[in-house]
Amino acid sequence: KLEVPDEPIVAVIEGDGIGREVIPVAIRVADRAVELAYGGKRGIIWWELLAGKKALKEKGELLPKETIEGIATVKLALKGPLETPVGSGHRSLNVTLRKVLDLYANVRPVQYYGAPTPFAYADKVDFIIFRENTEDVYAGIEWKAFTEEARKVLEFLEREFGIKVREDSGLSLKPISKFATQRIMRKALQWAVDKGRRVVTIMHKGNIMKFTEGAFREWCYEVAEKEFSEYVSIGEEKPGKILVNDRIADNMFQQIIIKPWAYDVIVTPNLNGDYISDAAAALVGGVGMASGLNLGDYIALAEPVHGTAPDIAGKGIANPSAAILSVALLLEYMGWIEATELIRKALRKTIESGKVTADLAKPGEKALKTEEFAEEVIKAMEGL
Ligand code: ATP
Numbered sequence: 001k002l003e004v005p006d007e008p009i010v011a012v013i014e015g016d017g018i019g020r021e022v023i024p025v026a027i028r029v030a031d032r033a034v035e036l037a038y039g040g041k042r043g044i045i046w047w048e049l050l051a052g053k054k055a056l057k058e059k060g061e062l063l064p065k066e067t068i069e070g071i072a073t074v075k076l077a078l079k080g081p082l083e084t085p086v087g088s089g090h091r092s093l094n095v096t097l098r099k100v101l102d103l104y105a106n107v108r109p110v111q112y113y114g115a116p117t118p119f120a121y122a123d124k125v126d127f128i129i130f131r132e133n134t135e136d137v138y139a140g141i142e143w144k145a146f147t148e149e150a151r152k153v154l155e156f157l158e159r160e161f162g163i164k165v166r167e168d169s170g171l172s173l174k175p176i177s178k179f180a181t182q183r184i185m186r187k188a189l190q191w192a193v194d195k196g197r198r199v200v201t202i203m204h205k206g207n208i209m210k211f212t213e214g215a216f217r218e219w220c221y222e223v224a225e226k227e228f229s230e231y232v233s234i235g236e237e238k239p240g241k242i243l244v245n246d247r248i249a250d251n252m253f254q255q256i257i258i259k260p261w262a263y264d265v266i267v268t269p270n271l272n273g274d275y276i277s278d279a280a281a282a283l284v285g286g287v288g289m290a291s292g293l294n295l296g297d298y299i300a301l302a303e304p305v306h307g308t309a310p311d312i313a314g315k316g317i318a319n320p321s322a323a324i325l326s327v328a329l330l331l332e333y334m335g336w337i338e339a340t341e342l343i344r345k346a347l348r349k350t351i352e353s354g355k356v357t358a359d360l361a362k363p364g365e366k367a368l369k370t371e372e373f374a375e376e377v378i379k380a381m382e383g384l
């Protein structure tokens with residue numbers, strides 16, 4: 001009988017700056033978790049692909065074709081932050097990569113791991129934010145004030161629609177399509193069904209922007225009603241059903257602070273998603289703790305939310321928690337729940353016992369270096 005290895009392959013882009021410090025450490029933690037959880041019966045093949053500075057040096061381009069093809073082939077990836085050199089023609093390498101692979105859902109869990117926080121309800125926080133990743137004002141359709149192009153758009157608006165906009169205005173377009181809205185809502189609902197979440201909240205500013213954010217709300221409800229009717233209850237709580245409701249964006253910011261326990265899965269357009277995920281992360285320890293997963297129809301790319309942190313890069317003091325939680329999220333996506341839980345529990349235990357990196361240490365307190373912290377997490381896993 002032919003023995004075909006069935007180990008999954010995960011593409012790895014270490015990235016620049018602290019990416020080179022936190023990604024290898026996160027892989028070490030993941031390997032140990034998998035080993036402990038499955039007694040050596042499962043394993044992951046990590047396949048390094050190049051992007052960013054490292055790729056420029058070795059391949060002569062920032063985002064080599066084989067990197068994109070590699071990810072598209074193995075469909076699972078872990079990525080560190082990439083620095084985008086100015087004048088490279090890319091707005092951001094991170095954004096370019098999401099675009100070419102059509103990773104339309106940016107998934108950001110926000111959970112408390114015992115980090116110091118002034119927020120009294122921190123231990124009640126357990127959200128997972130689904131941010132639409134391809135449209136909205138991020139589409140980059142803009143016209144600079146006083147340019148010929150802007151003047152043409154202004155003239156068009158006045159001629160065709162009788163709309164007068166001040167001529168010294170910059171302009172921007174906010175496309176929100178039914179297609180992109182419904183596929184992100186589908187992802188959020190499917191996640192809620194698969195992972196047993198209780199509530200899915202649509203966050204929007206539909207009272208002001210009726211045909212973009214208001215339509216987002218309508219189209220999301222339509223998916224819930226038409227495609228998930230056996231799993232959901234719209235607007236009112238019912239036992240055994242996922243509650244689907246909506247909140248106006250500004251209210252949502254208060255709600256996650258006043259009543260964090262009432263929120264669970266949050267689905268929202270791109271710009272709202274940007275704001276709310278950083279605000280939510282701040283409730284539980286900030287950027288050093290924030291993990292993310294970019295999903296397309298078939299591809300999952302996990303990455304910490306933070307950037308390259310040039311101010312601390314090379315010092316070995318970065319908090320690897322965001323990278324460790326990102327790899328845990330990838331394992332959860334793969335359905336390797338035992339390993340996922342092991343990592344999360346060990347991380348919580350480590351941080352709760354006061355062992356933290358410099359970003360989370362109180363003034364005058366001892367801080368662990370990146371590698372030391374990871375060793376503590378591994379020790380904690382071994383003790384569970
Ligand atoms: P980029 O240009 O790549 O986005 P940035 O400096 O604008 O980088 P971040 O890298 O996210 O943005 O850094 C913001 C701040 O948070 C910096 O002071 C950085 O040192 C700190 N920081 C980010 N990630 C971590 C981490 N993992 N551990 C500790 N501090 C971090």
Ligand code: MG
Nearest residue numbers: 306307308309
């Ligand atoms: Mg930045």
